[in-house]
Amino acid sequence: MSRHPAVAASAAATRSGPGRLLIAVYALFAVAATARSAVQIATRFNDAPLAYLLSAFAAVVYVVATAGLARGSRASRRIATVSCVVELTGVLVVGAISLAAPELFPDATVWSAFGSGYVFIPLVLPVLGLLWLRHTSPGPPGREPEAN
Amino acid sequence: MIDVLSTVLIVVSLLAAAWAGVLVVLGRPVLLDKWDGVALVGFLLMLELALVGQAIVGFVALAGTNRDVDRLSFGGYLLGVLVILLLATAWALTERSRWGPSVLVVGCLTVPVMIVRLQQIWEPHV
Numbered sequence: 001m002s003r004h005p006a007v008a009a010s011a012a013a014t015r016s017g018p019g020r021l022l023i024a025v026y027a028l029f030a031v032a033a034t035a036r037s038a039v040q041i042a043t044r045f046n047d048a049p050l051a052y053l054l055s056a057f058a059a060v061v062y063v064v065a066t067a068g069l070a071r072g073s074r075a076s077r078r079i080a081t082v083s084c085v086v087e088l089t090g091v092l093v094v095g096a097i098s099l100a101a102p103e104l105f106p107d108a109t110v111w112s113a114f115g116s117g118y119v120f121i122p123l124v125l126p127v128l129g130l131l132w133l134r135h136t137s138p139g140p141p142g143r144e145p146e147a148n
Numbered sequence: 149m150i151d152v153l154s155t156v157l158i159v160v161s162l163l164a165a166a167w168a169g170v171l172v173v174l175g176r177p178v179l180l181d182k183w184d185g186v187a188l189v190g191f192l193l194m195l196e197l198a199l200v201g202q203a204i205v206g207f208v209a210l211a212g213t214n215r216d217v218d219r220l221s222f223g224g225y226l227l228g229v230l231v232i233l234l235l236a237t238a239w240a241l242t243e244r245s246r247w248g249p250s251v252l253v254v255g256c257l258t259v260p261v262m263i264v265r266l267q268q269i270w271e272p273h274v
Contacts, residue, residue, distance in 0.1 A: 020247040
């Protein structure tokens with residue numbers, strides 16, 4: 001209990017209630033994407049270097065977003081917000097490219113076809129993450145001086 | 149791999165997911181000082197033990213085959229499913245609201261997905 005009370009409250013806010021479920025799904029994707037890309041890169045990197053590097057990048061983004069949401073301090077919230085934006089951009093751009101130019105992706109990534117291989121959870125997750133961060137936001141700086 | 153064991157594990161994990169789903173609907177957290185919480189966690193521990201059994205059977209089968217199986221992925225799924233169920237349970241127990249069992253719904257639904265992936269890796273032609 002040595003943490004600053006405002007920081008502790010903010011962490012509890014992102015980590016409790018629906019945040020519990022959100023972080024659980026994020027953690028699941030972090031583990032799945034990390035393990036998958038580690039196997040791909042270790043065993044058959046030359047088959048589809050671009051796809052496997054993107055898988056690894058997606059894995060890192062999921063890990064960072066999970067950690068940011070779970071910690072919930074002001075800095076981690078910002079980090080989580082950036083990761084969610086990167087994630088949303090990634091799934092939209094990679095999803096579009098994978099449909100427009102499938103020859104670039106001989107093997108699928110988490111984000112291929114907007115995450116259809118993972119029942120579109122990769123597309124929904126960053127949106128929910130951003131909504132949750134906004135919902136639990138402590139408010140604009142001037143209004144709650146002690147919270148900042 | 150033993151198909152009977154896989155089928156039983158899939159059914160049991162779906163039952164556990166449904167049980168956790170009922171708790172979500174009722175708005176009951178998983179509490180270890182309540183009988184229903186203890187019963188669910190006991191059920192999950194039995195599932196975890198059965199998954200340990202699956203891991204042992206799986207690694208023995210892997211050691212005894214000459215076929216070209218993606219050994220790294222197979223081993224990863226055998227062990228990963230153990231970790232995921234434990235983490236989901238721990239993460240669910242520390243939330244004292246209906247969102248605790250919701251984590252278990254996700255965790256328990258992940259188990260059958262991983263078992264199906266194991267079967268696909270074991271018999272790529274199926």
